[in-house]
Amino acid sequence: MPPILEARDVTRRYRVGSGDVDAVRGVSLTVDAGEFVAFMGPSGSGKSTLLHLLGGLDRPTSGDVVLDGELVSRLSDDAATRLRREKTGFVFQFFNLIPLLSVWENVALPFTIAGEDARHGEPADAVRAALASVDLDGKERHRPDQLSAGEQQRVALARALVRHPALLLADEPTGNLDFSTGTEILDRLWSSCHEGGQTVVLVTHDAKAAAYADRVYVMHDGSLRDEIRLGRREDHGAGQLIARLADLGL
Ligand SMILES: Nc1ncnc2c1ncn2[C@@H]1O[C@H](COP(=O)(O)OP(=O)(O)O)[C@@H](O)[C@H]1O
Ligand SMILES: [Mg+2]
Numbered sequence: 542m543p544p545i546l547e548a549r550d551v552t553r554r555y556r557v558g559s560g561d562v563d564a565v566r567g568v569s570l571t572v573d574a575g576e577f578v579a580f581m582g583p584s585g586s587g588k589s590t591l592l593h594l595l596g597g598l599d600r601p602t603s604g605d606v607v608l609d610g611e612l613v614s615r616l617s618d619d620a621a622t623r624l625r626r627e628k629t630g631f632v633f634q635f636f637n638l639i640p641l642l643s644v645w646e647n648v649a650l651p652f653t654i655a656g657e658d659a660r661h662g663e664p665a666d667a668v669r670a671a672l673a674s675v676d677l678d679g680k681e682r683h684r685p686d687q688l689s690a691g692e693q694q695r696v697a698l699a700r701a702l703v704r705h706p707a708l709l710l711a712d713e714p715t716g717n718l719d720f721s722t723g724t725e726i727l728d729r730l731w732s733s734c735h736e737g738g739q740t741v742v743l744v745t746h747d748a749k750a751a752a753y754a755d756r757v758y759v760m761h762d763g764s765l766r767d768e769i770r771l772g773r774r775e776d777h778g779a780g781q782l783i784a785r786l787a788d789l790g791l
Contacts, residue, residue: 544571551604566763579751582760597625630701634713671699691722752779
């Protein structure tokens with residue numbers, strides 16, 4: 542399989558006042574279609590910045606990002622947005638649901654943005670299936686503030702999944718959840734990858750979450766410091782990863 546995602550010597554410099562912050566410093570990597578890859582690293586090491594670059598939410602200062610064969614970093618804004626909507630689904634730490642919309646409307650948003658009416662036909666079937674896949678049947682008419690944190694993240698996940706994007710990107714999706722609700726989210730990401738064939742890129746500081754991945758990149762100060770290959774393991778045991786991190790002095 543060709544890689545679905547490639548970063549070629551990618552940097553991202555933020556201008557802050559009179560100084561610069563080099564949030565990502567020359568990252569090169571590939572992710573194969575169907576892989577589950579995690580990024581770990583301390584706060585401020587550039588994980589979120591890199592994820593946004595990989596998913597086409599932000600543009601590199603230099604270097605290139607190739608998403609499913611397209612040089613997303615060189616596309617016009619409109620073309621990059623179109624590619625991102627077609628190929629990716631994002632899940633964030635703080636859910637990023639729209640408070641005034643119902644659960645159904647939030648999950649239907651990718652269709653609405655694409656100009657499709659999600660109240661009928663195939664889009665409606667897709668919304669229903671996405672909600673069922675995260676066990677939210679019966680909650681369609683609730684508003685986000687009428688749901689628990691775990692349920693809100695499941696809505697966000699359903700929204701990311703609803704158009705079956707090839708690539709799912711998740712930034713600390715369990716960061717605001719307790720262990721068991723976090724595990725539900727990770728299990729759902731896992732089944733999207735292992736059964737659904739989608740590619741998953743997960744940012745987390747939690748080794749138990751990263752242990753779902755086939756491969757873990759460790760970031761430090763904007764660079765990839767290490768790469769740990771775990772292989773696919775249905776038990777998601779974190780022991781091997783924790784031992785490897787300890788060997789690296791982390
Ligand atoms: N929008 C921004 N403007 C200026 N600096 C930023 C911005 N976003 C992130 N940074 C800085 O870039 C570095 C990496 O941040 P980030 O990618 O959020 O790291 P992480 O997700 O690993 O915590 C940090 O030093 C952070 O302060
Ligand atoms: Mg972050």
